[in-house]
Amino acid sequence: VRWRSYVVQGRGVPEGDTSYVLRRREDGSRTVLVNAATGRSYDVRDQDIPMVEVGLVIGEDNMWANVQAASRPSEMSWILEDSSLWQRFRKAGDAPLSELLLPAQGPVLYRQPTRLLAARLQAEIEDTLRTRVRLWRRPFATRTAFRPELTERLRSLLGGLEQRSAAVGATLGVAEAWDSAGSGGGIDLAVAHIHRLARAVTGHEVVGCPVHMPFKDMQSVLQAVRHTAVHEVEDPRASFAVACLTTPYPGQVLSVWVYVLALIPQR
Structure with missing residues (x-):
């Protein structure tokens, strides 16, 4: 089963305003949040996730605002397709974001390890x-x-x-x-x-x-x-x-x- 990746913006303890990587299986069986600075990942059901408030999820071609009552990851629904819980910024048929936004940097060249x-x-x-x-x-x-x-x-x-x-x-x-x-x-x-x-x-x-x-x-x-x-x-x-x-x-x-x-x- 393939994974899809997103960026999540919210608030964490102790870092304050923060961004995590969201990894979600396409069949919905697993959803995890990853602190990219430390490499540590957490199942969204884990009540000890340092991210304590989720406001926005950013995907390759859309963005979703969290409009459900809960904002703590372990208490939320992560079904982005549910419009009663997640407000889509872009409608079906809109041009992909990749066609509207130019990359902020050139291709990353990874050197071989020394x-x-x-x-x-x-x-x-x-x-x-x-x-x-x-x-x-x-x-x-x-x-x-x-x-x-x-x-x-x-x-x-x-x-x-x-x-x-x-x-x-x-x-x-x-x-x-x-x-x-x-x-x-x-x-x-x-x-x-x-x-x-x-x-x-x-x-x-x-x-x-x-x-x-x-x-x-x-x-x-x-x-x-x-x-x-x-x-x-x-x-x-x-x-x-x-x-x-x-x-x-x-x-x-x-x-x-x-x-x-x-x-x-x-x-």
């Missing part, structure tokens, strides 16, 4: 994180020791997460990728990952979690890692492990996975 750049960025992120973790831990007045022998093992674990994410996205499309990750398949993946991690750090209690994001700048990576608060572990016996995996995609898109773990010897 693996050398990704490798250099990967090393730079790891080195920068080690330096920053030491800096963030200065108030604890304790030595910060790293376990470089774990870097390759952790990177291998991150590789499994990236492969899973890329494979699900390629097979199902972004509309279903996150749904799969939240289903039984995602749970099985998490359990397998935890078991592999436990074997890699036998004899230690582990504090930390993998962080995943598209690369924007180094500051964004550092901020995301700092928010995990792994550096705040106060046990003087704790040592730390850092690993990064950077995977290039066409269009100079870089997928970044980071692991910063605190390892505390079990008593």
Whole structure:
């Protein structure tokens, strides 16, 4: 069954005025909203969607204003063909929008991924994180020791997460990728990952979690890692492990996975 894509304009929390991508199966069996900035998608029935108010849906050849009483995605009908709930801007027989509106930009040229750049960025992120973790831990007045022998093992674990994410996205499309990750398949993946991690750090209690994001700048990576608060572990016996995996995609898109773990010897 084919999917059709639209742009939805409305209001979100915490972003305020925002636009999401609407993905809708032609048979009406699935409808999801995608935050294009994060890549995260939500079934419209999910009550935790950050978009809390929908005002307008924009399609290839028409636009629909939401005129139903509800405006929260999980409480609305998404049957755009229902004229009592959605007001069409254009009537049947009108010229397609594509004939009336000129594109705002020329064709997008996607360059092939640069693996050398990704490798250099990967090393730079790891080195920068080690330096920053030491800096963030200065108030604890304790030595910060790293376990470089774990870097390759952790990177291998991150590789499994990236492969899973890329494979699900390629097979199902972004509309279903996150749904799969939240289903039984995602749970099985998490359990397998935890078991592999436990074997890699036998004899230690582990504090930390993998962080995943598209690369924007180094500051964004550092901020995301700092928010995990792994550096705040106060046990003087704790040592730390850092690993990064950077995977290039066409269009100079870089997928970044980071692991910063605190390892505390079990008593």
